Amino acid sequence: MHNGKEKLANSPSRASSVHRMELHQLRSFKAVAELLNFSRAAEQLHLAQSALSRQIQSLEHDVGVKLFDRDRSRVSLTDAGKSFYEHTCKLLLHVDVAVTDARQIARGSTGELVVGTDWRVDAHFVSTALEEFRREHPRVETAVRDAGFKEQIAMLRSGEAHVGFIAHEYIGKQSELEFLSIQRVYINAILPVGHPFAKRKRVRLADLAKEAWIDLAEKGAAGFRAYFIQQCRLSGFAPRMVITASTLDGMYGHVASGYGITASPDHVRPSSGLPLCLVRTDCPPIEFGAVWRSSNQSPLLTHFVNILRQKITSLQVQLSNDVDPDSKTAKA
Numbered sequence: 001m002h003n004g005k006e007k008l009a010n011s012p013s014r015a016s017s018v019h020r021m022e023l024h025q026l027r028s029f030k031a032v033a034e035l036l037n038f039s040r041a042a043e044q045l046h047l048a049q050s051a052l053s054r055q056i057q058s059l060e061h062d063v064g065v066k067l068f069d070r071d072r073s074r075v076s077l078t079d080a081g082k083s084f085y086e087h088t089c090k091l092l093l094h095v096d097v098a099v100t101d102a103r104q105i106a107r108g109s110t111g112e113l114v115v116g117t118d119w120r121v122d123a124h125f126v127s128t129a130l131e132e133f134r135r136e137h138p139r140v141e142t143a144v145r146d147a148g149f150k151e152q153i154a155m156l157r158s159g160e161a162h163v164g165f166i167a168h169e170y171i172g173k174q175s176e177l178e179f180l181s182i183q184r185v186y187i188n189a190i191l192p193v194g195h196p197f198a199k200r201k202r203v204r205l206a207d208l209a210k211e212a213w214i215d216l217a218e219k220g221a222a223g224f225r226a227y228f229i230q231q232c233r234l235s236g237f238a239p240r241m242v243i244t245a246s247t248l249d250g251m252y253g254h255v256a257s258g259y260g261i262t263a264s265p266d267h268v269r270p271s272s273g274l275p276l277c278l279v280r281t282d283c284p285p286i287e288f289g290a291v292w293r294s295s296n297q298s299p300l301l302t303h304f305v306n307i308l309r310q311k312i313t314s315l316q317v318q319l320s321n322d323v324d325p326d327s328k329t330a331k332a
Contacts, residue, residue, distance in 0.1 A: 021062050023092070023095065024055070025055050025058065025062075026059075026088050027045070027092065028041070028047070028052055028055045028056065028059075029055075029056060029059055029067065029084070029085070029088060030085065030088050030092060031044055032056060032068070032075070033067075033068075033077055033081065033085045033088075036075045037075060038052055038053060038056075038070075038075065056068065063080075065078070065080040065084075066078050066080065067080060068081055111141070111300055112141040112143060112300075113141070113143070113162055113163075113300045113301070113304055114142075114143045114145060114155075114160065114161045114162050115130065115142065115143070115144050115145065115161065115164070115165075116144075116145045116146075116147045116155050116156070116161045116163070116165065117144060117145070117146060117147075117152075117164070117165045118147065118148060118149060118152070118165065119146070119248070119268065120167070120185075120224055120265055120268065120286075120288070121165040121166070121288055122183060122185070122267045122288070123267075124267075125183070125311070126165055129304070129307055129308055129311055130142055130144070132307050133303065133304050133307055136303070136307070137300075137303060140300060145160075145161060147164075149164075149166040149167060149170040150170065152165075152166055153166070153170065153177070156177065156292060156296075157176075157293065159293075159296075162292060162296065162298055162300060162301040163290050163291065163292045163304060163305070164290070164291050164292070165182075165288065165289070165290055165291070166288070167227075167286050167287065167288055168181065168286075168287040168288070168289060169227075169286075169287075171291060175294075176293060176294055176295065177291050177293060177294065178291065178292055178293075179289050179290070179291050180289050180290045180291075180305065180308060180312070181287055181288075181289040181312075182288055182289045182290060182308070182312060183287075183288055183315075184285035184286070184287050184288075185265045185266050185285055185286045185287075185288055186265075186280055186281075186283070186285045187228070187231075187263055187264070187265060187266070187280075187281050187283040187285070187286070188265075188266055188278040188279060188280055188281065189261060189262075189263050189278070189279045189281050190252065190255050190261060190262045190263060190264060190270065190277075190278060191255070191261050191277045191278075192256060192258055192261070192275065192276060192277075193275045193276065193277055195261065197279055198277040198279070199277070200279050201279070201280065202279065202280050202281070202282065203279045203280070203282075204235070204281070204282050205231060205232060205235040205281050205283060206235040206236055206237070208261065208281075209232075209236065209237035211239075211240070211260065211261050212240055212242040212259065212260035212261070213239045213241050213242065213260050213261060213262060214241075214242065214243045214244075214245060214251050214254045214259060214260045214261065214262040215228075215239075215243075215244055215251070215262065216244070216245055216247075216248065216251050216262075217246050224264075224265070227286070228283070231283045231284075235282075242259065242260050243259055243260065248264075248270075249270075249271075252270035252271075252274055252276060253274070255270075255276060256270075256274045256275055256276055265286065266278075266280075290305065290308050
């Protein structure tokens, strides 16, 4: 049989009272429970003793049980008070951790930076930027998502990613996205060493009109395949595709074996052991860069974009001292 006090604690009206409990009441209770002295607890909390007593009485009313036994000479916790104290300490610790984490995330000193990238983007630039970010923000987790250009844009819009790396042409008129140009990438023809044009420095795409072409499956080369076919058509021909490889290594292997030729961005190169030559084409360069949602106010994004801008400035200085007219260029 339940006593009246237990019925009171379990009644609907009592449950609604618990929802009105405030943090300052719990902190006051904790101070009294640890000091077992209302006067000293009030001094520690910078409260009048009468105000502290009213808080404890209100808390006991909300909880529905007596938390302290007190008389003129001593204060002690009841059994219920001892249990309530243990839970109060855990609760206040969780609150303090939650507040600290929220403030650190707001300052950009913790959290997770999610970056989208694609095999056509210069992996060295992206990886070194991430390494620098991790050095400056060691408590921030970084996650890299391999995704095509269109998928990256969808991730940015949904908030799944902070920043992506894509070709500028995919931005179009999407005003909600900001673009930071990193580099212009030229397109090379990948030829077997015995090919008549293998020793040239440059080749016109039109001069390769009669060649058999090896391409990469649409899933792996989405975007670039369409771009390259368009450039071939602008040069007056439709490329004759004879083999579609499922991987880059497979594509380069077919070329080395003499089944045809292929093309790829300048920074996407076959391994040095293959008997292949890279010859720059007259295709207009592709402008790659970082993209993010303009409305994203994340401090993690701000820190990472600042690092990208610094790296671009360093790259510009390096390129300004490079006498090779065929060097890649970058602009902020």
